[in-house]
Structure formats: C-alpha cells, structure tokens
Amino acid sequence: MLGEERVRRGLSLEEVARRAGWANESIPRRLERPGGNPTLKSVQRYAEAVGAELDVGLTETRVLSFFNHAGGVGKTSAARDLGYALRALGFRVLLIDADPQANLTAWLGVREEVPLERTLYPAVIGSPGDPELPEPIEAHGLHLIPSTLELARLEPQLIGVIMGVTRLRSAVRRLSGYDFVLVDPPPSLGQLSALAVIASRHVVVPVPTNVKGFEGVKTVVQMVREYRQAAPDLEISMFALTHFDGRTRHDRESEESMREQLSSIAPVSSPIRYRPAIYKDASLAGLPVPLHDPGGKAEEEISTVTGELLAALGVKVGV
Ligand SMILES: Nc1ncnc2c1ncn2[C@@H]1O[C@H](COP(=O)(O)OP(=O)(O)OP(=O)(O)O)[C@@H](O)[C@H]1O
Ligand SMILES: [Mg+2]
Structure with a gap:
C-alpha cells in the first residue's frame, strides 16, 4: 500500500x-x-x-490491565508511557485510572479536583442497568477516566452489588472508537484490582528485575487464574521487566532467570532501566517519559517494549 x-x-x-x-x-x-x-x-x-498518513486503527478494541499486587513495581508508569507510545504510533487510547492513589491522573498533568462522577465509580455503583463510563478527560492526546482518593469508597460498596466486579468489564465493552484501553489497578488483591483486571482481556505484569519481584509473580499468576472465573478469555500477555539496574550482577541474573522461567507463560519484555531522575521529573511535570525526555534512552526502551507488546498481542501493521 x-x-x-x-x-x-x-x-x-x-x-x-x-x-x-x-x-x-x-x-x-x-x-x-x-x-x-x-x-x-x-x-x-x-x-x-x-508524506502519507499512516492509519493504524485496529478492528477490535484491545483491553489491557497492568497488574501486580506488589506496590511500586512500575504499573502506573507503564500504563502512562506505553499508552503514550501507542498513541504516538497513531492508535486511539483510553487510560482508566482504577487506583485511589490517582497517580496516573496526576502524572498525566491533571491537577484539578476530580469529582467522583468523572471516575469509573458511576459505571460500577451507579443506577442499575447498563453501566456506562463518563466522558473522559484529554491529556497529551490520550483519553483518561481519572481517579481520586474518594474512589476508595467504591471497594466496600462493591461487595453489595450483584456481579459488581464485572461491571467495569461491561462498561468497557460498550465503548467504541478506541484501539486500546489500558487499566491501571491499585497495588492490592482487593475488589478494585479484581474489577480492573476482570475488565481486561490482556494482563501485562510489570516485574522488577530482582528476587523479590520474581517471587511475587507466583501470586499474580494464581490470581489471574482466579479472575478467569469472571473473565474466561483473560490471559497474561507479557511480563514487563522494570527497575532494571544492569550494573548489578543481581539484576542481570534475575533478568536471566525470569526470561528462562517466565517465557513459557508469556513473552518477557526487554528491561526498562532504573532511571530515578527521569521518572521522578516526568511525574512531577505531569508528562509521559517519551514526552519529557524525547530522543533519550528511556524513550528508546519504552518504544522497544511497545513494539514487543504489539508483537505479543499479534498486532501487525501491513504495508
Ligand atoms: N524505570 C524507572 N526508573 C526509576 N524510577 C521509576 C521507574 N519506573 C517507575 N519509577 C518510579 O518508581 C515509583 C513506582 O512506580 P509506579 O508508581 O509506576 O509503580 P506502581 O506499581 O504503579 O506503584 P503502586 O503499586 O503504588 O501503584 C514511582 O515513583 C515511579 O516514578
Ligand atoms: Mg500505580
């Protein structure tokens, strides 16, 4: 073509x-x-x-969640940066912040107060009938269903809603016009995480390249198996290696053993290196890393992992 x-x-x-x-x-x-x-x-x-415009739209919306119950492993950063990289490739991307910490929301530069009605809350707890997500916010070309600390109220209420954990799934399925929907759950095994993962078909598991990170994967795999009861098509589509410090032998060895042992479950990504200054500055500036540090090594890594993710999802762009 x-x-x-x-x-x-x-x-x-x-x-x-x-x-x-x-x-x-x-x-x-x-x-x-x-x-x-x-x-x-x-x-x-x-x-x-x-001088031609590249149309990379998908025929079917791909819904992904970045899931690992361990805290601080790079879930939100991955959702933000891979989301941005997919958008930069021309895909239409919706991000859903399902974490009351609301880091994704803040790190995309949303500074105003977010009322609960703008979050996923009404789709889950709102009136009975077909759940619907509110109008998203726009940030850096991405659409975002933001979060707020108040979203924590949803968790105890969810227990009382029949089939509550599947309501975000239903709401997401009613969306149109997106190639990718990326959901960012909190670091827990609670109802909000269940809701977020069950809404998706593909799970990306961010894992730090260290022994502790590796140990946590077992529970993640078990939980995905359990969530499958409510989302039968759910699969782990990629392990995204994060916080990699290639100067230490420990990290290099961890990377190697993860690659060896996890590849039978899902593809293991190239490592995203530990770069505290860049990630901290990007978050404070409310910018995805590729936008904060264009042309840098961090952007290159994100771009590589994005390509690996597309390959893992079987997304090809024909010529
Ligand atoms: N590659 C990296 N290099 C350095 N710091 C990073 C990197 N990726 C993320 N961080 C930082 O590590 C911290 C945790 O990352 P992030 O919030 O993305 O993880 P998370 O799994 O979403 O955390 P939580 O479990 O709290 O939701 C953040 O301060 C973030 O800026
Ligand atoms: Mg997070």
Missing part, C-alpha cells in the same frame, strides 16, 4: 531513503515487499518521508 502511495506521489525509492535519512534505497524497498514484518517505527518513518 505504501509502495503504491509512493508511486502515486512520483517519488523514487532513493528520494524516500534520502528523506527518511536511510543510507540507501534498500530499506524502503524491503519495507514495500509484501509478507515482511517491519517494525512500526520504520513504517512510520517511511510514511513520513512519503
């Missing part, structure tokens, strides 16, 4: 290579070849050089 577009615009392969900053025309030629499996990034670069 891109090849046809190039010819229609009267551009030679050499010209496209020059505009994209590639050494020669063999790269665009390869991209035009049918049956290849190019990276989204190179297809994007090609499209930009040709």
Whole structure:
C-alpha cells in the first residue's frame, strides 16, 4: 500500500531513503515487499518521508490491565508511557485510572479536583442497568477516566452489588472508537484490582528485575487464574521487566532467570532501566517519559517494549 502511495506521489525509492535519512534505497524497498514484518517505527518513518498518513486503527478494541499486587513495581508508569507510545504510533487510547492513589491522573498533568462522577465509580455503583463510563478527560492526546482518593469508597460498596466486579468489564465493552484501553489497578488483591483486571482481556505484569519481584509473580499468576472465573478469555500477555539496574550482577541474573522461567507463560519484555531522575521529573511535570525526555534512552526502551507488546498481542501493521 505504501509502495503504491509512493508511486502515486512520483517519488523514487532513493528520494524516500534520502528523506527518511536511510543510507540507501534498500530499506524502503524491503519495507514495500509484501509478507515482511517491519517494525512500526520504520513504517512510520517511511510514511513520513512519503508524506502519507499512516492509519493504524485496529478492528477490535484491545483491553489491557497492568497488574501486580506488589506496590511500586512500575504499573502506573507503564500504563502512562506505553499508552503514550501507542498513541504516538497513531492508535486511539483510553487510560482508566482504577487506583485511589490517582497517580496516573496526576502524572498525566491533571491537577484539578476530580469529582467522583468523572471516575469509573458511576459505571460500577451507579443506577442499575447498563453501566456506562463518563466522558473522559484529554491529556497529551490520550483519553483518561481519572481517579481520586474518594474512589476508595467504591471497594466496600462493591461487595453489595450483584456481579459488581464485572461491571467495569461491561462498561468497557460498550465503548467504541478506541484501539486500546489500558487499566491501571491499585497495588492490592482487593475488589478494585479484581474489577480492573476482570475488565481486561490482556494482563501485562510489570516485574522488577530482582528476587523479590520474581517471587511475587507466583501470586499474580494464581490470581489471574482466579479472575478467569469472571473473565474466561483473560490471559497474561507479557511480563514487563522494570527497575532494571544492569550494573548489578543481581539484576542481570534475575533478568536471566525470569526470561528462562517466565517465557513459557508469556513473552518477557526487554528491561526498562532504573532511571530515578527521569521518572521522578516526568511525574512531577505531569508528562509521559517519551514526552519529557524525547530522543533519550528511556524513550528508546519504552518504544522497544511497545513494539514487543504489539508483537505479543499479534498486532501487525501491513504495508
Ligand atoms: N524505570 C524507572 N526508573 C526509576 N524510577 C521509576 C521507574 N519506573 C517507575 N519509577 C518510579 O518508581 C515509583 C513506582 O512506580 P509506579 O508508581 O509506576 O509503580 P506502581 O506499581 O504503579 O506503584 P503502586 O503499586 O503504588 O501503584 C514511582 O515513583 C515511579 O516514578
Ligand atoms: Mg500505580
């Protein structure tokens, strides 16, 4: 398709290579070849050089949750940054903050007070009948159902709602116009986490590359099995390695053993390195890391993991 577009615009392969900053025309030629499996990034670069818009919409909305009951493992950062990276590739993305800590909301720069009606609360506890999510907030091209500390009220109330933990699932299924819905649960095994994970089809498990991180995975796997009673199609789609410190032997060995032992369950991502300054600054600035530090190593890692996630989900962009 891109090849046809190039010819229609009267551009030679050499010209496209020059505009994209590639050494020669063999790269665009390869991209035009049918049956290849190019990276989204190179297809994007090609499209930009040709001056064409890349339409990467999916036919079906993919709903993912970033689940690990352990605290501080990088769930919210992953939802924010992978969400942003997917948006930057052209996908339509909705983020749902299901954590009363509301970090995702704050880290996307939402500073105003969030009333409970703007959160997922009314879809779950609201009037009986078909649950519906409120209008999302927009932030950096992403749509967001925000959270607030008040959302903690939902957990004790949820027990009294028949099939309560499946109501977010129903609400999300009624959405249209999104390629990806990413849900960020709190660090617990409570009702809010159940609600968030059961709403999704794909679970991404952020795991720090250390022994403690590895040990926690067993419970995550068991819980996903339990949640499957309410969400039969639920699967772990990727382990996302986080907080990696490649200078320590401990982290390198942990990475290796995780790759060895977890790959039979789901693909294990490339590691996202521990970069406290960048992550802290990005959060304080209310910006996704790729936007806060464009062109940096952190962005590169996020982009790599995003590509791995798309591959794990079987999302391909044809040329
Ligand atoms: N790659 C990284 N390098 C350095 N710091 C990071 C990295 N990723 C996340 N952090 C920081 O680690 C802390 C925990 O990350 P994050 O909040 O994303 O994890 P979480 O699993 O969502 O936490 P919680 O369980 O509290 O919801 C945050 O302060 C965040 O800024
Ligand atoms: Mg979090």
